[in-house]
Amino acid sequence: MKKMKMFGLLLASVMLMLTVACGNSSKDKESTDDKAPATATETKTETKTDDTAAASDKKIVLGFSQVGAESGWRTANTKSVQDSAKEAGFDLKFSDAQQKQENQIKAIRSFIQQKVDVIAFSPVVESGWDTVLKEAKDAGIPVILTDRAVDSTDTTLYQTFIGSDFVEEGRSAGKWLVDTYKDAKEPVNIVELEGTTGSAPANDRKAGFDEVIAQNPNLKVIASQTGDFTRAKGKEVMQSFLKAHKDIDVLYAHNDDMALGAIQAIEAAGLVPGKDIVIISVDGVHDGFVAASEGKINFIVECNPLLGPQLMQAVRDVYEGKEVPKRIVTKEGVFTSEDAKRELPNRQY
Amino acid sequence: MVKHHLFWPVAVLAALLLFNFIYSPDFFSIIVRNGNLYGSLIDILNFGSPLIIVALGMTLVIALGGIDLSVGSVVAIAGAISCLLISKGTDQSAWSLVLMAIGVSIAVAIVLGLWNGVLVSIFGMQPIIATLILMVAGRGVAQLIADGQIITVSSKTYNYLGAGSLAMLPFSIFIVAAMFILVSLLTRRTALGLYIESIGCKPTASRLAGIRSRTVMLAVYMFCGLCAGIAGLILSSNVSSADGNNAGLWYELDAILAVVIGGTSLNGGRFSVTGTLIGALIIQTLTTTIYMTGVPPEITLVVKAFVVLVVCLVQSESFRKAIVARWKTRHYPAEREVKQHV
Numbered sequence: 001m002k003k004m005k006m007f008g009l010l011l012a013s014v015m016l017m018l019t020v021a022c023g024n025s026s027k028d029k030e031s032t033d034d035k036a037p038a039t040a041t042e043t044k045t046e047t048k049t050d051d052t053a054a055a056s057d058k059k060i061v062l063g064f065s066q067v068g069a070e071s072g073w074r075t076a077n078t079k080s081v082q083d084s085a086k087e088a089g090f091d092l093k094f095s096d097a098q099q100k101q102e103n104q105i106k107a108i109r110s111f112i113q114q115k116v117d118v119i120a121f122s123p124v125v126e127s128g129w130d131t132v133l134k135e136a137k138d139a140g141i142p143v144i145l146t147d148r149a150v151d152s153t154d155t156t157l158y159q160t161f162i163g164s165d166f167v168e169e170g171r172s173a174g175k176w177l178v179d180t181y182k183d184a185k186e187p188v189n190i191v192e193l194e195g196t197t198g199s200a201p202a203n204d205r206k207a208g209f210d211e212v213i214a215q216n217p218n219l220k221v222i223a224s225q226t227g228d229f230t231r232a233k234g235k236e237v238m239q240s241f242l243k244a245h246k247d248i249d250v251l252y253a254h255n256d257d258m259a260l261g262a263i264q265a266i267e268a269a270g271l272v273p274g275k276d277i278v279i280i281s282v283d284g285v286h287d288g289f290v291a292a293s294e295g296k297i298n299f300i301v302e303c304n305p306l307l308g309p310q311l312m313q314a315v316r317d318v319y320e321g322k323e324v325p326k327r328i329v330t331k332e333g334v335f336t337s338e339d340a341k342r343e344l345p346n347r348q349y
Numbered sequence: 350m351v352k353h354h355l356f357w358p359v360a361v362l363a364a365l366l367l368f369n370f371i372y373s374p375d376f377f378s379i380i381v382r383n384g385n386l387y388g389s390l391i392d393i394l395n396f397g398s399p400l401i402i403v404a405l406g407m408t409l410v411i412a413l414g415g416i417d418l419s420v421g422s423v424v425a426i427a428g429a430i431s432c433l434l435i436s437k438g439t440d441q442s443a444w445s446l447v448l449m450a451i452g453v454s455i456a457v458a459i460v461l462g463l464w465n466g467v468l469v470s471i472f473g474m475q476p477i478i479a480t481l482i483l484m485v486a487g488r489g490v491a492q493l494i495a496d497g498q499i500i501t502v503s504s505k506t507y508n509y510l511g512a513g514s515l516a517m518l519p520f521s522i523f524i525v526a527a528m529f530i531l532v533s534l535l536t537r538r539t540a541l542g543l544y545i546e547s548i549g550c551k552p553t554a555s556r557l558a559g560i561r562s563r564t565v566m567l568a569v570y571m572f573c574g575l576c577a578g579i580a581g582l583i584l585s586s587n588v589s590s591a592d593g594n595n596a597g598l599w600y601e602l603d604a605i606l607a608v609v610i611g612g613t614s615l616n617g618g619r620f621s622v623t624g625t626l627i628g629a630l631i632i633q634t635l636t637t638t639i640y641m642t643g644v645p646p647e648i649t650l651v652v653k654a655f656v657v658l659v660v661c662l663v664q665s666e667s668f669r670k671a672i673v674a675r676w677k678t679r680h681y682p683a684e685r686e687v688k689q690h691v
Contacts, residue, residue: 068594069497078497096497098488098594197646226646230595231499231588236396240640243389244373257499261588264512270382287501 060319061091063111065121067148068099072285073255077122077147077305084308090315099196101125105132112139118315122147122163125198133157142318146311148200155326159318162310162328164303166201170208172301172334173252173280177213180278184218188249191241192224193234193262195254201303202226205254205282222248227258234261242269253281256288256300263296274298274337284335289347292340300340304330354612357664358627361610365634365656372642385514389637395587397633398521399424399580401626403600404607405532406576408625409569411608414549414617415469415476417570420577420604422487423461424597427581429491430454431507432500432591441504450507455578461487462574463567470566484601491593501590511587521583528576532622545569549617607632610660631660 062085066078078094085092093116095107101124111119112135119141123129129150136143137157145161152158181188190213195202206224213219223241227234234257241248242265251266253259259281263273273279273296281288284302291297307330317324335343369376369389379388403420410417434450435441461483468479513520536542547555548562556562580600585591609615610631611624635656644652662668 069492069499072499075498096492098492194646197649223643224646225640225643226649228595230592231590232584232592232595235588236636237640239392239396240389240637243375243392244641244643264588268512269387 059089059091060118060315061093061114061116062315063093063095063108063114063116063119063121065095065097065104065107065111065119067097067104067122067124069096072257072287073283073303073305076285077307080306080308081120081146081311082308084312087309088312088316090312097124099124101128108132108136112136112141115139116141117319118142118144120144120146120311120315123150123200124148125196126151126200126203127198130154130157144311144314144318146307147305160314160324160326160328162307162314162330164330164332166204166303167208167211169201169282169301169303169332170205170210171212172208173205173282173299174209174212176299176334176336177219177250177252177278177280178216181216181219184216187218187220189245189247190219190221190250190252191238191245191248192221193227193237193251193253193258194224195226195229195258197226199229201282202254209252221252227253227261229255229257231257231261234258235265236261238262238265239268242266242271248277250278250280253279256281256283256285256291256297259297260287260291263291284347286347289335289340289344292335292337293344295337297340298337300335302332302334304332306330354621355624355627358611358624358631361660361663362627362631362634365631365638369634369638369641376641381517384517385519386517389641391519393630393633393637394522394525395519396637397629398519398525399583399597400600400603400607400633401525401629402528402576402583403580404604404611404625404629405528405622406573407601407604408608408611408613408620408622409532409536409545410476410573411605411613411615412545412549412617412620413566413569414552415566415570416480416605416615417465417573418477418480418601419461419465419483419487420573420580421597421600422484422491423458423574423577424581424584424600425491425591425593426461426487426494427454427458427578428585428591428596429494429500429593430457431582432502432585433494435502435504435507436500441502442506444506447504447506451510451582454582455575458574458578458581459571460574462571462577465574466567466570469570470563488593491591491596495591495593497593499590499592503589507586508589509586511583511585512589521587524579524583528579529622529626536620536622541565546618546620549619551618603632604629606657610657610664612664 064081067074069075069078082092082094093111093114097104097107104121104124108119108121109132119136123145126149130152133143133152134157143158145158145163147163149161192206194206222245225237227237234253238261251259251262253262259279263279266273266277271277279297280299281297282301282303284300288297288300292300310328310330314324314328376389379386379390381387403424407417407420431450431454434453435446438446440446465480465483468474469476509520511521515523536545544560544565547560548565552562581597584596607628608625609628611621611626611628613620613624635653639649639652
């Protein structure tokens with residue numbers, strides 16, 4: 001009897017929560033509806049100064065599903081998207097997938113149900129998107145991929161892919177290494193800290209790097225293991241590498257955070273990062289730049305997260321039915337320790 | 350000796366270490382570097398310490414017949430709170446600031462444990478559901494605290510907790526030792542262990558026998574929260590940063606696995622603190638082994654799963670009997686087989 005009461009209470013509270021939730025969402029809708037005409041009049045009055053805003057008589061609703069907040073890079077990426085959406089006057093529905101594909105699929109489905117105008121997302125992994133992208137296509141909602149690609153063979157499932165060319169990043173890292181060691185007579189032992197297994201940046205940064213260093217048979221990757229793009233894992237794996245291999249010359253980390261963790265491991269082993277072990281890393285987040293300016297990271301291949309403005313332009317073009325290129329590459333650079341020291345004050349992230 | 354409850358866990362750990370020894374004899378070499386002991390074994394103890402501490406708390410919860418899925422999230426929350434507080438300070442290495450941060454995050458971790466305990470013991474929710482709430486919500490809370498960022502701190506004092514050394518050994522090992530001794534004494538030198546076992550066996554009977562099962566349950570869940578909090582501090586101070594998303598991710602599963610490998614029954618009522626210690630060491634040794642032997646990242650988890658499967662099978666008495674029986678029947682003389690049918 002007591003249990004039943006308890007259950008009833010629980011049920012009642014759950015139902016209450018549900019009704020409250022429903023109430024909220026409908027209120028939200030109303031409020032956005034309220035806002036829509038207001039912005040419309042605003043844009044009408046502003047037509048003289050701003051041509052691009054004139055075309056849209058209603059606020060464009062953009063659903064954006066982010067991978068998570070696994071690194072400073074991602075945070076900068078999120079901020080860029082949020083800021084430029086505000087600037088462009090879009091209604092941004094932001095969802096954080098916490099690195100899980102199922103969360104992201106759920107988010108995309110809910111965007112479809114909410115009938116957003118455009119969906120943009122950074123896929124956590126490359127595969128397994130066909131079903132949900134098909135649903136979006138059937139609902140007539142254009143999809144834009146940002147930062148990471150999908151391996152789907154049906155390219156009509158998305159409008160465009162905005163992001164870095166990870167293979168090119170791997171190649172840049174490899175090229176610097178080949179140049180640095182072009183006179184090396186002895187074998188150069190490289191250890192590699194890979195990103196999350198199966199993710200596009202991990203696959204491509206490895207492929208591009210391997211492709212270029214194959215030119216020089218002296219350059220050998222002696223150990224490679226995933227560090228999940230995190231500092232803690234990077235440190236743990238590097239510590240094992242240092243025990244298992246006595247003569248490591250070069251570390252290639254797929255992102256700055258793993259490199260930063262590895263630097264701690266190298267220092268704990270009594271070696272000097274950047275001197276005893278040459279470190280190459282990708283991304284160029286603030287902490288990575290600081291380490292580079294201190295000479296602890298020798299070479300950083302930038303992976304520009306500030307793709308917000310380019311994304312918003314593409315969203316507007318797609319929404320207005322304009323033709324967009326299937327591939328939009330973000331602008332990126334490479335930095336040695338010297339460059340990093342000079343550039344550090346100018347970094348936005 | 351085979352009958353001893355720690356025989357199989359110890360045998361598995363020994364087998365793993367032996368494999369490493371054969372694969373690379375350097376595995377056991379411990380040298381002095383920068384005035385600290387340095388070697389793979391030290392690494393295993395150092396990186397394994399958060400897991401051991403979480404698993405200790407988990408052991409007691411499981412001995413009660415409960416389970417705590419929220420430990421991973423508590424790990425993340427504790428790390429996020431302490432790093433946030435320290436990063437706000439002007440002098441990040443100040444003792445008072447670091448101690449305050451540690452105190453606050455430990456207190457929060459205990460409160461989170463209390464939350465679980467209240468749901469389970471007072472409201473009578475199923476432990477797996479009650480703690481699932483915090484497991485899911487907690488990671489969000491950790492991210493809210495950290496504002497979705499990785500908080501980096503540059504505090505030498507805080508860093509000492511997870512990466513410093515005392516008497517040539519990593520400091521975290523001493524925390525583990527203290528916690529282990531505390532739990533062992535509390536459960537085996539006082540009546541508390543007996544209470545926990547009896548509640549794990551039969552809560553109603555224990556209550557009728559005069560044990561205040563609610564109080565014991567609350568205390569045990571709070572202790573589990575405390576353990577997770579300490580582990581969170583060690584993990585975040587080891588890398589001097591708090592990562593709300595990944596800190597302690599899947600820790601609950603590793604901890605439960607460590608407890609089970611150590612010979613504690615998931616049905617409750619029987620537990621072994623030493624077994625848990627060995628179980629956690631097995632898991633960490635396995636992880637290190639995988640890194641050292643260069644297993645390709647794509648199949649790391651498969652290798653791990655396979656070893657765990659073997660460990661569990663070896664520990665199962667029915668499985669061992671089945672194997673032995675099979676082997677025996679095949680060696681029966683044919684006449685005996687015939688005779689039995691006569």
